[in-house]
Amino acid sequence: METPIDTTAKTDAHQHVSVTVKVNNQDVTLPDREVTGLEIKQAAISQGLPIDVGFQLSVKRSHGRYEVVDDDELIRVHTHQEFLAVPPDDNS
Amino acid sequence: MARRPVNPPATGWSLTIPPKIWDRLSDHVLGSAARGAVLLAGLADGPRGPRLLARELILADEGRDYIPGEFGHRALAPTFVRDAVIRARDEGLAYIAAHAHLGLDHVGFSEIDLASHERGYPSLSQISGQVVGALVITDHAAAGDLWLPDGRREELAETIIPTGNLLRLRSQPAEEGRPDSLHDRQARLLGDLGQETLRRLRVAVVGLGGVGSILVEELARLGVGELVLIDDETVEETNLPRLVASGREDIGRLKTEVAARNARRANPDVRLIEIARRVERPESLEELVRCDWIFLAADGDAARHWVNGTVQQYLVPATQVGVKVPLTPQGDVGQIHTATRLVLPGSGCLWCSRLIDPTRLAVDMHPAGERDAAQYVPGVPAPSVITLNTLAAGEAVNHFVFAVVGLHDEENDHASVIHRPRTRQRDLQEPRQDPTCRWCTSTGRLGLGRKGSTPF
Ligand SMILES: [Zn+2]
Ligand SMILES: [Zn+2]
Numbered sequence: 001m002e003t004p005i006d007t008t009a010k011t012d013a014h015q016h017v018s019v020t021v022k023v024n025n026q027d028v029t030l031p032d033r034e035v036t037g038l039e040i041k042q043a044a045i046s047q048g049l050p051i052d053v054g055f056q057l058s059v060k061r062s063h064g065r066y067e068v069v070d071d072d073e074l075i076r077v078h079t080h081q082e083f084l085a086v087p088p089d090d091n092s
Numbered sequence: 093m094a095r096r097p098v099n100p101p102a103t104g105w106s107l108t109i110p111p112k113i114w115d116r117l118s119d120h121v122l123g124s125a126a127r128g129a130v131l132l133a134g135l136a137d138g139p140r141g142p143r144l145l146a147r148e149l150i151l152a153d154e155g156r157d158y159i160p161g162e163f164g165h166r167a168l169a170p171t172f173v174r175d176a177v178i179r180a181r182d183e184g185l186a187y188i189a190a191h192a193h194l195g196l197d198h199v200g201f202s203e204i205d206l207a208s209h210e211r212g213y214p215s216l217s218q219i220s221g222q223v224v225g226a227l228v229i230t231d232h233a234a235a236g237d238l239w240l241p242d243g244r245r246e247e248l249a250e251t252i253i254p255t256g257n258l259l260r261l262r263s264q265p266a267e268e269g270r271p272d273s274l275h276d277r278q279a280r281l282l283g284d285l286g287q288e289t290l291r292r293l294r295v296a297v298v299g300l301g302g303v304g305s306i307l308v309e310e311l312a313r314l315g316v317g318e319l320v321l322i323d324d325e326t327v328e329e330t331n332l333p334r335l336v337a338s339g340r341e342d343i344g345r346l347k348t349e350v351a352a353r354n355a356r357r358a359n360p361d362v363r364l365i366e367i368a369r370r371v372e373r374p375e376s377l378e379e380l381v382r383c384d385w386i387f388l389a390a391d392g393d394a395a396r397h398w399v400n401g402t403v404q405q406y407l408v409p410a411t412q413v414g415v416k417v418p419l420t421p422q423g424d425v426g427q428i429h430t431a432t433r434l435v436l437p438g439s440g441c442l443w444c445s446r447l448i449d450p451t452r453l454a455v456d457m458h459p460a461g462e463r464d465a466a467q468y469v470p471g472v473p474a475p476s477v478i479t480l481n482t483l484a485a486g487e488a489v490n491h492f493v494f495a496v497v498g499l500h501d502e503e504n505d506h507a508s509v510i511h512r513p514r515t516r517q518r519d520l521q522e523p524r525q526d527p528t529c530r531w532c533t534s535t536g537r538l539g540l541g542r543k544g545s546t547p548f
Contacts, residue, residue: 024215024218024219025218025219025221026218049215049218050214050215050218051215052211054162055170055215056170056171056174058171058174066174066175066178068171084174084177084178084219085215086170086173086174086177086212086215086216086219087170087173087208087211087212087215088159088161088162088167088168088169088170088173088208088212089128089167089168089173089189089208089212089226090161090162090163090164090166090167090204090205090207090208091128091161091164091165091166091167091168091189091191091202091204091205091208091226091228092161092164092165092166092202092204092205
């Protein structure tokens with residue numbers, strides 16, 4: 001659920017509202033509608049997901065395909081949007 | 093090539109890989125350039141623990157999918173991992189990343205391998221909701237690290253490849269078996285570990301008539317530990333000349349009862365499951381899918397269809413044994429043949445070989461009374477002679493014993509044997525496979541395990 005817009009923040013350039021998305025099937029609440037890939041991973045980590053910032057993040061697009069989101073890429077998110085964060089599978 | 097160690101069946105999680113998938117996997121990861129891959133696998137309950145059933149192989153292309161690692165020497169690229177784990181999620185399958193190590197009879201994960209699992213597998217498990225894990229192989233050994241959806245972590249006890257020799261790979265060779273004085277003479281050929289292998293196996297015999305009674309006698313005397321006996325018929329007078337160790341007093345008794353008595357006499361320690369039902373009944377199938385090997389010695393297209401389905405969906409190898417005596421309406425004898433057909437998962441099946449007739453299958457699935465009414469020609473008993481049955485049954489059990497203790501010369505020889513006793517010929521027949529078969533390919537039921545419907 002989106003938080004109701006705080007009327008006192010109406011003068012801001014854009015409104016800071018929290019948005020809940022899915023990362024690896026888990027709910028993750030983001031502090032803003034516009035976030036970077038890195039910020040999504042940081043939010044997920046702080047909310048207990050077993051990932052680290054070195055994971056590769058992808059967003060699910062409307063056609064069902066996943067696209068990689070870079071750490072410094074700013075994206076506009078919406079409620080229930082789905083992300084995956086996976087590491088490379090290193091071996092030796 | 094050095095002979096692989098003989099490893100008796102182990103208790104715990106196992107991974108079964110169909111021979112064709114194993115060949116592609118080992119070519120890819122054991123070749124001169126070490127590369128990576130992911131297996132997608134179904135799940136089933138097995139005789140000694142949960143079974144992963146490899147159904148599809150996704151090869152990582154060098155350079156794009158398999159790249160220099162962040163921490164390790166090499167890594168599966170994150171996009172490759174993501175796409176594979178999405179497929180595992182969408183299809184409800186396990187994700188098993190595979191790579192190879194140098195070495196022969198021993199293998200284990202490195203510190204870097206394990207650190208990578210600890211870093212990544214909890215999240216892959218959250219994404220897919222299925223088992224995720226890794227497999228590391230050499231030509232003679234395999235080790236696996238599995239992460240279960242409930243958070244538990246398990247080691248793979250064994251990796252099974254049901255090829256010409258039924259390979260059981262472990263992280264290190266099994267310790268020498270305990271000598272068994274009863275089977276001393278045969279263990280001189282099969283080895284103590286080979287004898288121990290037989291003792292731990294669970295083998296089904298479907299059809300306990302002329303051929304099936306010989307199969308049960310031989311399997312029990314060999315020391316196979318557990319037999320599942322399936323037949324819904326009772327003994328008739330005309331069966332007695334071909335039913336091993338039967339007597340007049342057995343007329344009217346269940347064939348399962350007679351076979352069980354005989355098996356117990358051959359080996360008092362044998363564990364027996366008697367199912368006096370047709371093979372397609374749920375009680376029969378439930379036992380069948382938890383076997384290590386199936387002998388199919390029943391006439392009828394229904395039995396062929398259900399055993400074939402079990403082989404492909406649950407990756408349980410089978411041998412179909414049959415005898416054909418063609419007679420003209422005038423009574424002339426045609427070319428008699430006996431067939432011992434190996435049915436291996438993913439390598440062609442009884443549908444691909446045109447050995448199941450859809451019309452006869454439909455008739456065979458009706459209740460007994462309607463079955464007879466549906467036959468155009470009134471049933472005339474087919475000729476049947478114990479010596480012909482013996483020829484086919486001996487071939488079948490011998491193949492099985494050599495396979496499970498690794499005595500076949502040619503691992504990739506999956507041919508069936510056709511005997512023509514009138515001309516004294518013995519021919520080998522290669523299995524055939526339709527590339528889009530609904531049963532024996534990755535586009536069909538192969539390796540789906542309990543995710544696919546049963547009855548099939
Ligand atoms: Zn390794
Ligand atoms: Zn087929």
